[in-house]
Amino acid sequence: MPSDRVAERRKVFKQYKADVAERGKPFFPYAMVEDSVMSLVTVGVIIALAVIWKWTTPGDHTGIGPDGTTLNQSGWLGKLIDDPADPGTISFVPRPDWYFYFLFYLLRIFKWPNTVILGTVGIPTILLILLIALPFYDQRAERRPLYRPVAMVAAVLTMISMGVLTWKGATAKEALGSELIGDVPSWAKSEGFENNPAAIAGAKLFAVSGCLNCHTYNGAGNSNLGAPDLTSIGASNQGAEFFATYVSDPRKFGNEVMPVFGKANGGELTDGQLAQLGAFLNASRGKNASSGDK
Numbered sequence: 535m536p537s538d539r540v541a542e543r544r545k546v547f548k549q550y551k552a553d554v555a556e557r558g559k560p561f562f563p564y565a566m567v568e569d570s571v572m573s574l575v576t577v578g579v580i581i582a583l584a585v586i587w588k589w590t591t592p593g594d595h596t597g598i599g600p601d602g603t604t605l606n607q608s609g610w611l612g613k614l615i616d617d618p619a620d621p622g623t624i625s626f627v628p629r630p631d632w633y634f635y636f637l638f639y640l641l642r643i644f645k646w647p648n649t650v651i652l653g654t655v656g657i658p659t660i661l662l663i664l665l666i667a668l669p670f671y672d673q674r675a676e677r678r679p680l681y682r683p684v685a686m687v688a689a690v691l692t693m694i695s696m697g698v699l700t701w702k703g704a705t706a707k708e709a710l711g712s713e714l715i716g717d718v719p720s721w722a723k724s725e726g727f728e729n730n731p732a733a734i735a736g737a738k739l740f741a742v743s744g745c746l747n748c749h750t751y752n753g754a755g756n757s758n759l760g761a762p763d764l765t766s767i768g769a770s771n772q773g774a775e776f777f778a779t780y781v782s783d784p785r786k787f788g789n790e791v792m793p794v795f796g797k798a799n800g801g802e803l804t805d806g807q808l809a810q811l812g813a814f815l816n817a818s819r820g821k822n823a824s825s826g827d828k
Contacts, residue, residue, distance in 0.1 A: 586610055590610040635701075639700075639702045640654055640699065641653070715738055721752055725752075733810075736812065748792075750763045761792075765820060769819045773812075782803075
């Protein structure tokens with residue numbers, strides 16, 4: 535004798551077959567034709583947009599001028615080709631495609647190195663496995679939303695969380711580039727170097743040179759790689775010259791992880807810029823410091 539669960543499934547399947555015979559249509563050819571037509575329409579729209587994008591671009595439709603430079607001219611759907619990437623830039627703000635913003639923001643919630651694998655691999659993988667396995671562990675015949683409160687609440691919470699994470703990822707400020715240079719006046723006021731032009735110039739360099747990819751300063755930046763907070767680094771009383779020399783080539787001090795910044799050692803910063811950066815670090819002695827270089 536079959537179990538009650540098997541008997542129930544057979545009953546539901548028999549009823550399904552009866553409903554199909556009475557008022558349904560077989561998958562082939564009806565549903566297959568509908569899917570094929572919709573697929574062709576989608577591909578046709580993509581091809582049409584590509585043609586419009588290509589042939590509405592001014593000039594010879596290549597985006598490249600006779601001298602090999604990029605033509606900054608837009609067609610109906612934007613420029614055909616953008617400026618070449620600059621491998622030497624220190625102010626580029628990398629961002630993922632919009633559909634990865636939720637995962638992008640998870641990196642801000644789960645910190646390196648202890649929990650980042652859980653947030654970026656563990657949780658998404660577990661949720662994906664649960665979704666793939668849904669037909670196997672949810673075999674109820676009932677499909678009306680009002681009679682499936684657990685499934686509906688889970689679906690709504692998933693959509694809300696994905697939407698919130700996507701929005702937060704899209705609006706998140708990065709720890710590099712021009713997005714942080716606006717914080718320099720508040721840094722100067724907090725650390726007391728408003729009247730130190732060299733320190734202010736160094737703070738601007740600090741904001742755009744990628745330092746905050748690894749370090750933190752006054753709550754900004756990342757500490758995922760274990761680099762120290764530099765808000766009160768000047769309190770060590772090592773002096774601006776020491777900081778400039780250290781940043782120029784950290785390898786001389788046994789630091790093989792931190793990149794080289796001095797131009798003389800293969801970096802991007804000149805001696806003058808290093809001196810400004812050293813002045814900024816020397817002036818950074820903790821919030822509302824009452825001593826130090828002003």
